[in-house]
Amino acid sequence: MALTKSFKELVQRRVADDPAFAENLLREGIDTMLGGDVETGKSILRDYINATVGFEKxxxxxxxxxxxxxxxxxxxxxxxxxxxxxxxGYLQKQAGVQFHVAPKPH
Known part of the structure; x- marks a missing residue:
């Protein structure tokens, strides 16, 4: 399903206005991929890239x-x-965060 322009603009505005949202979006993209849903993780990361550094940079x-x-x-x-x-690695550096993989507690 293609995202509408208004949704993409909403994500971009939210990322620009809310650093915590931006960090959580990056974290969610990475977590989703690590959890095995590569398609959704890539989609989230694509939105994050478009809303932050952009593909050119x-x-x-x-x-x-x-x-x-x-x-x-x-x-x-x-x-x-x-x-x-x-x-x-670059996205984490730009965001000023560093994520680590750790097992979930039992």
């Missing part, structure tokens, strides 16, 4: 062509681990 920072990044986070994209972790 991300391409420059990661030395990855913009179109490759856009494909990587598309529904049919299949990012290599090296590329994905490079992007996630």
């Amino acid at each position: 991300l391409a420059t920072a990661t030395d990855t062509p913009r179109k490759s990044l856009m494909r990587m986070f598309s529904p049919s994209g299949n990012p290599q681990a090296r590329n994905l972790f490079g992007v996630l």
Whole structure:
């Protein structure tokens, strides 16, 4: 299902106005991918990228062509681990956060 322009604009405004929302959106994208729902995780991260650094700046920072990044986070994209972790590392640095994987308590 394609997102409407108004929804994308809403996410962008919310990210710009609410740093906690932005951090949680990044966290949710990463958590969703780690939980096995790669499609949804990529979609969340694509929204986060569009609302924050943008694909052009991300391409420059990661030395990855913009179109490759856009494909990587598309529904049919299949990012290599090296590329994905490079992007996630950059996004965390830009956001001033560092996420760690930890087991859930039993």
